[in-house]
Amino acid sequence: DAGIVFDNVHFGYDPDRMILHGLNFTVEPGERIAIVGPSGAGKSTLARLLFRFYDPQAGRILISGADIRTVTQASVRAAIGIVPQDSVLFNDTIGYNIAYGRAAATPAEVTAAAMGAAIDGFIERLPQGYHTQVGERGLKLSGGEKQRVAIARTLLKNPPIILFDEATSALDSRTEQNILTTMRQVAEHRTTLTIAHRLSTIVDADRILVLDQGVLVETGSHAQLLRQA
Numbered sequence: 001d002a003g004i005v006f007d008n009v010h011f012g013y014d015p016d017r018m019i020l021h022g023l024n025f026t027v028e029p030g031e032r033i034a035i036v037g038p039s040g041a042g043k044s045t046l047a048r049l050l051f052r053f054y055d056p057q058a059g060r061i062l063i064s065g066a067d068i069r070t071v072t073q074a075s076v077r078a079a080i081g082i083v084p085q086d087s088v089l090f091n092d093t094i095g096y097n098i099a100y101g102r103a104a105a106t107p108a109e110v111t112a113a114a115m116g117a118a119i120d121g122f123i124e125r126l127p128q129g130y131h132t133q134v135g136e137r138g139l140k141l142s143g144g145e146k147q148r149v150a151i152a153r154t155l156l157k158n159p160p161i162i163l164f165d166e167a168t169s170a171l172d173s174r175t176e177q178n179i180l181t182t183m184r185q186v187a188e189h190r191t192t193l194t195i196a197h198r199l200s201t202i203v204d205a206d207r208i209l210v211l212d213q214g215v216l217v218e219t220g221s222h223a224q225l226l227r228q229a
C-alpha cells in the first residue's frame, strides 16, 4: 500500500486564474478517502495532478514518500488505477478487456499465455454470469457491467492506489448500489480515493474531504458531516 501527500498545492491551468489554493491533505496507506464537492470545485483537477497530467505551480505531491516530480511518469501511473465515470472498453471479449490492464502494467512483453493465465486466475473472482461470457466477442454490456469489467481490469493491474473518479455517476440508482458494493470490497485494505459530487455515493470512506472552489472546507467522517449538514 502507498500513501499520498498533498503539501500546499497551488494550481491553475492559467497561472492568472488559480483553481486549487494551497491544498493540504494526507492519505495514509490503506486508508479510504473520499473527496466530495460541487461541480467546478476542482476534484478532477486534483486527480489530474495526482496522475501528473500537470504539475502544480507551487507545493508538492508525494506518493509513497517520493515527490512525483522525481520519479518517472510511468511509475506514477503504474501506482494508480483509475476507474473513471465512463469506462472505455475495447470492442472485444471481457477477457481481453480485463487482461489489458495487465498488459499496460507491464508494457515490455506480455505473452498470450501469460495473459491467459492471468485471466484464468481472475475469473474465479468475477461475479456469476461472467464466466461463460468471458470469451465471447462483441458483447453488449450495460453501464454497470462495463464498470465491473473496468474494476476487474484495474484490480488485475494490482496498483497500490485506486482512484474511483465519479465511477457511479452515470448509473441508475439500483446499478449504482451494486457497483458501490463491489467498490466497497475493492476498497477494503487498500489505499482508495473516491471522487464524487454526492455524499450518498461514498458510504464507506474512513474520512471525507469536502472541496469547494479549490479549498478544503471540511474533513470528517460520514456521520460527522451529516450532523453538520
Ligand code: ADP
Residues within 6 Å of the ligand: 013, 014, 019, 037, 038, 039, 040, 041, 042, 043, 044, 045, 046
Ligand atoms: P470538478 O471536477 O470538481 O467538477 P474541475 O476540476 O473539473 O472541477 O474544475 C475546476 C475548475 O477548473 C473549473 O472552474 C473549470 O472550469 C476549470 N477547468 C477544468 N478543466 C480545465 C481545463 N482543462 N482548462 C482550463 N480550465 C479548466
Ligand code: ADP
Residues within 6 Å of the ligand: 077, 081, 082, 083, 084, 100, 101, 104, 105, 157
Ligand atoms: P491503464 O490504466 O490500463 O494502465 P493508462 O496507464 O494509459 O492505462 O491509463 C491509466 C488510467 O488513466 C486509465 O484507467 C485511463 O482510463 C485513465 N486516463 C487516461 N487518460 C486520462 C485522462 N485524460 N483523464 C482521466 N483519466 C485518464
